[in-house]
Amino acid sequence: MLILDVYSARKGVNLWLKGKKARKRYIRHDDSFLIHFPDKHKHSELIEGLETRYRVEETTFRTIFGEKEGYRVFAPKKVARIIETQAPEAEIYNADIRREMEYLATRGLSCLTEPFQDRFDLSIPELKIFECRVGFDDSLNPSRITSIESRQFSVEGREKVIIEEFMSFTDSFDPDVILMENADIAARMMFEKCREYGIDFTLSRGKFRFLKENSYYSYGAVKHRKSALIPEGRILVDTTSFAFREYGLKGILFTSRLTGLSANLTSRFTPGTLISSYEVYEALKRGIAVPFRKRDAEKPRKIEELRKNDKGGLILQPEPGVYENVSQIDFTSMYPAIIVKYNLSPESIGNGRKGFLSTILKPLLELRIQTKRMKKLNPDVAGIDAALKWMLVTCFGYTGFRNAKFGSITVHERITAIGREILLESMRLAEESGTEVIHAMVDSIFVRNSNGSLKERIEKETGLLAEEDRYHWIAFLPKKDGFGAPARYYGLLENGEMKLRGVMARRRDTPEFIRKAQLEMFDLLRKASTIEELAKLENNLNAIYRRYFLAMKYADPEEFFIRKRISRTSYSKNSLEASAVKEMKRAGVKLSPGMEIEYVVVDFSKKIVSVRNPESIDVEYYRKLLEKAYREVEFAVRNALSSPS
Incomplete structure (x- = not known):
């Protein structure tokens, strides 16, 4: 019997068990x-x-x-x-732990795990899935549902008929999982419409709950989580969510199994919350009490001490230019691997005791190493690999978070210190072998003219696993001051793929028209396997640029939306974001800090924007963006034959 869903109930928990049919079971579980x-x-x-x-x-x-x-x-x-x-x-x-997680962890149970199946088993149970798209009268501030489309079901017309037929279909088809575009908007609207029209709300197998919206501060930016209707006994996933975009349904289901949270929550929580939940689950499972408040938070320190201990990751700036015969050696989950290898945990620093953090992260790290290799041959594993990657990435930052249950600034600083030593050691090994190091950044080094055995030697000397990507050529872009930008580069891998980092095509705020133009330019560069061939592409590249430059005037304005995350809902100075916020408010949209908004620039000089159904664009403004995208690509062509020696 499979636990499909779990959530707190009055003085207990409700489990939804999946056999031939899903059924609810209440279990008494007192708070303590x-x-x-x-x-x-x-x-x-x-x-x-x-x-x-x-x-x-x-x-x-x-x-x-x-x-x-x-x-x-x-x-x-x-x-x-x-x-x-x-x-x-x-x-x-144990005073702020979710009741359902405590129940599962203390009994060694988890969601979506077959009887006698290990939580770290990669196989995901077969579930009945229904995927659909809901159409609205207004995408910005919807008030009416106009259609629902899927492979099994499609209806449009009068709203009452649409909702009635959809609820009837959901009841008869009885899916375990519903994948719905903009589900966190659509589901709540459906509930309200069902109540208005007197229709049974069958999106949930039982009752339902509401997850409150929340603005929060994370890694230097304000972010926002939308409110959501959470069904009971059924998994509802918003396909526009970060979780679904990054690691898909299998990643969401797998993180539910790891964390002791329902899949409804893992699809809406951040990777930081997921790794924190995993740590809490593992502590409870092992009979370790979880502190309500962290009692060893970082205290104010002198600047000299901070300079000595809190240096962060090592970065070696590249010299801008185009390089041939380059290898990128990238450590696999470097910081989590350091935690495991060096037994780093708040209670193990300086005494050699087996650390809690290193113990619980070891199986995650081993699994990540396994899935990273497997996904090349089995795409079904890619989602689980992405979920593990995100959890392991955030586990390092969480060690320094002031409210982390099992964090410590000492551990945080020790991890980065060891990371710097490992990177320096890798650079020394490269130079000893006669290989030139042209760039290094936190957990990877870029070398030119490697003898082919460097990766194995680095792995042997450091004790950490690494991956190697070989490039026909790679271009490191300059910053405004002329120095190399550490995280802005692109290159042609030996397998024929273009690797892009930090360019406009990879930015979420780049308009779709500009993104398509730059991706077409990069596709042209794939034809050049040498810098000599690269230098010959200037005319073809310019032709692509001119074609998009001229076509822009006649393009669909919908292709020019710019996406931005707002940190506030009121502005004292006039700007594009300020104008967009005003327009959103006029349209009746409720805004919160951390929300993402979209707008089209109609007149840059007057800061006029359109937030829906734009009829025109400021062509000159967008042509400057197009030129910027073109210059990023043209840099490699123009500098191909004058790369640094």
């Missing part, structure tokens, strides 16, 4: 948390007060630092917050 008082006699009255209202048991529990004497309090989580205000020195554990 753990508490340790450094001086319990000082707080005897508080303990007595708790015992008069709740069940309280003396207990010994484990933390990553060792055992603690304390109490298990069978009370709602909100009681822990009250205790925290009355006794700030009290150490509270």
